[in-house]
Amino acid sequence: MRKTNLLFLKGSAKEIFVPDAFSLSKQRRIKGSDEMSKTKKRRTVKRRRSAKPLTLTEAFFLLFIVIGIVAAIILLQNKGSYQIVAYDRSHRATLLHTADSLDEAQMLMQQEIERGTYNPAILQDDQMIDIRYGIIVFPNDVCTQTTAFTYLDQSKGYLNGCYGADALYVGYAEGWLFQISAAIGKISPDQAQLYDIHDPALAAINHYQVSAGRLLHYGSGNVKDSAKQFQIDLGAAPASLQDGIYYSYDGHYFYESFEAMADDVRAECHTNAVNSVPFYQYFQYLPQRSHTDHDETVLNAYLQEAYGITSLPTTCPADASASILYKSGSLFLDMQDRYTINALILFASAIHESDAGRSNIACAKHNLFGHSAYDDDPYASAATYQSIAECLESHVQQYLIESYANPADTRWHGSHLGDKANGMNVRYASDPYWGEKIASHLQRIDEAFGAKDHGKETILWVEAGTAFYTAPNEKVLYQTTTALPLIVVDQKTIGREIWYEVQSDAAIDPSSLVPDANSLYQEQEARVWVKAEQEE
DSSP, X not given: OOOOOOOOOOOSSOOOOOOHHHHHHHHHHHTTOHHHHHHHHHHHHHHOOOOOOOOHHHHHHHHHHHHHHHHHHHHHHHTTOEEEEEEOTTOOEEEEEXXXXXXXXXXXXXXXXXXXXXXXXXXXXXXXXXXXXXXXXXXXXXXXXOEEEEETTSOXXXXXXXXXXXXXXXXXXXXXXXXXXXXXXXXXXXXXXXXXXXXXXXXXXXXXXXXXXXXXXXXXXXXXXXXXXXXXXXXXXXXXXXSEEEBOSSSSSOBSSHHHHHHHHHHTOOTTOSXXXXXXXXXXXXXXXXXXXXXXXXXXXXXXXXXXXXXXXXXXXXXXXXOTTTTOHHHHHHHHXXXXXXXXXXXXXXXXXXXXXXXXXXXXXXXXXXXXXXXXXXXXXXXXXXXXXXXXXXXXXXXXXXXXXXTTSTTOSOSSOOOSSSSTHHHHOSOTTHHHHHHHXXXXXXXXXXXXXXXXXXXXXXXXXXXXXXSTTSOEEEEOSSOEEEEEEEEEEETTEEEEEEEOSSXXXXXXXXXXXXXXXXXXTTEEXXXXXXXX
């Protein structure tokens, strides 16, 4: 980050050009007497002496002087190289202090915060290093580029700024800490840009709006271009939220001001949130080991009513009214019957990933879920299948049962769609709002056909490190790696302990009573127990 400008004198041997008039007069003087000229030349030669070499002591002394001069230049250039400024709500900056080091600058910035200064920041060479209320903006000029980041547990994550350009700036800790899609991550400052929240360049940042009782999420693929803003309809808003604008980068707690949100996230609390109970969109956090009550006729009818699909494609790319998903509802219900994987979640995921079965990857490669379609070249890298039935089988077997719904796999953060903190969205997609977007499809399908699924299951949230038991106080099968939602089947109180019977993401081998991705999933056998809390 720091730039040191050293000045060097170049070209120590230079030619000196003498004006013509001077040269001519000199020539006239020399023509007077050749002998005199020779004598002068001889005398001149006699006066020349060989340069005396420096002694070792003199050389070291000269080197010491040169080093001292260079060091003095560097110190003068770096003195006060950090500026502590205060931004107001019109993005006007006032210089408060200068500092020689980042540690000193951060100490002065913290003192200003404690003093009540609204939005102090640290600049170096006109580049923002730290700020109290700021926005991280990820690269989004080229959508083939992803941004890698590190979670607080040192695991690796990634996202694409074209699907979520901005994050809440949380603080500086040998890198920039940020929050996006409920996750806290860290990146190097050379991976993104940091802006004052009131910078006029920010035309559209992440926020939520409650309108006519519905919760709408507005995100951006380019914060400097309001035309790149997108909307996600999350269904009914929490009762505690009235019509208006709210700020949130976790999608669970909502704030009337950006500053109140930022202060709470830094303090790891929710004191200033409008809602005291966190909001979780039902379909976004519903485990895929569940059932839909909608049948294949609903799935087929939705494609026609919502997208105007009336036929299978005859060429690729497909026409707007042609889809590889045309009358495919029975295939999704078959997956549910055979593997206990929710058919409606599968269907909504396919709609989102394949543009309702009309994308070129879906049409030409029968790839409904973007399997292996990497951001740098999605079509070329995407997997090819002989049919959508083969693709469905692969998705359920290889991507769900053997990986994202398998506690023994590193990709397991819960089988639900989720966000960048937990669920499939952690590893499956570079879009930080992938889980929200598919949940929005689910919401629309369910609402259009009688709302049979929403709220049907009781969901229990457990923290990271929660143990799953074969029975209360019996054998431990496995533990959670992140907080995640579970479907509650039953509840028991034993002494002062409350136990919940829940549906496991993994099949349980009935003979060994261990999770086994290769075993047939049987709902009765795949029920396990968690200890929720102790009563006082």
